Amino acid sequence: MQDNRVVQVVEDLEQTLLQFIRKHRISHADYRLATDLIVESVKQGEESLLFDIFFEAEATDVGSAGSQASQAAIEGPFYIPGAPLLEKPYVMPQREDEAGEPMTFSGVVSDLHGNAVSGAVIDVWHADAAGLYSQIHPNIPEWNLRARFVTEADGSFTVETILPPPYEIPKDGPTGIVLNALGRHFFRPAHVHLKVSADGFEDLTSQLYFPGGEFLDNDVANAVRDGLMFDIEEDEDGVHAKYDFTLTTA
Numbered sequence: 001m002q003d004n005r006v007v008q009v010v011e012d013l014e015q016t017l018l019q020f021i022r023k024h025r026i027s028h029a030d031y032r033l034a035t036d037l038i039v040e041s042v043k044q045g046e047e048s049l050l051f052d053i054f055f056e057a058e059a060t061d062v063g064s065a066g067s068q069a070s071q072a073a074i075e076g077p078f079y080i081p082g083a084p085l086l087e088k089p090y091v092m093p094q095r096e097d098e099a100g101e102p103m104t105f106s107g108v109v110s111d112l113h114g115n116a117v118s119g120a121v122i123d124v125w126h127a128d129a130a131g132l133y134s135q136i137h138p139n140i141p142e143w144n145l146r147a148r149f150v151t152e153a154d155g156s157f158t159v160e161t162i163l164p165p166p167y168e169i170p171k172d173g174p175t176g177i178v179l180n181a182l183g184r185h186f187f188r189p190a191h192v193h194l195k196v197s198a199d200g201f202e203d204l205t206s207q208l209y210f211p212g213g214e215f216l217d218n219d220v221a222n223a224v225r226d227g228l229m230f231d232i233e234e235d236e237d238g239v240h241a242k243y244d245f246t247l248t249t250a
């Protein structure tokens with residue numbers, strides 16, 4: 001049996017691309033160049049990167065429009081489910097000599113009425129000080145700077161980690177070739193990815209940025225939104241990044 005929405009959406013995409021081919025006089029050579037680029041992105045494990053930087057933010061906006069939960073953000077290409085569950089005190093898995101300025105990330109998870117959500121699972125992943133992600137880039141221990149932990153009875157959490165830098169997309173891969181051809185730069189602003197989930201609530205995928213950081217207003221993935229900024233305090237222990245989450249019931 002056919003799914004009506006699939007038929008409608010796929011046929012519209014088909015018509016949109018057929019019209020695009022006529023409009024831009026796309027030749028067979030152009031067409032093959034494009035399909036080869038997509039094949040190459042798969043061979044190099046970049047297909048999610050290639051599509052996510054162009055399209056994921058729009059789909060995320062459409063999908064979260066009208067939600068009263070905290071602002072959603074793109075998942076990006078580097079999420080891996082099943083990160084280690086931490087025991088208290090929460091410290092992100094890291095190398096003994098992990099580079100980067102120490103940072104605590106803390107906050108409170110609440111429902112729409114301001115009641116604490118205890119036992120919410122927060123799943124965090126971010127780049128190391130070199131801008132690289134474990135299990136994606138080579139020579140980094142498994143699950144480095146990836147972990148899950150749960151909120152307290154009062155909805156609060158605190159985890160120790162390091163400050164991530166801006167992320168630079170590989171210049172020599174298929175995504176880099178496209179960005180180069182467009183004359184765009186290759187950077188995303190420094191960010192921390194996370195998912196918040198709790199029984200009875202809608203899952204939230206978000207990503208938080210640092211006020212005043214480089215590339216906030218020209219993110220190559222165009223994924224910066226109001227409401228995604230950490231509150232930052234700095235002292236002799238390092239950076240303290242705070243953000244409170246609101247979840248909506250499922």
Ligand code: MBD
Pocket residue numbers: 049052053074075076077078167169188221
């Ligand atoms: C990232 O870290 C990221 O979050 C996105 C969306 C694209 C490339 C690298």
Ligand code: FE
Pocket residue numbers: 076078167191193
């Ligand atoms: Fe990222």
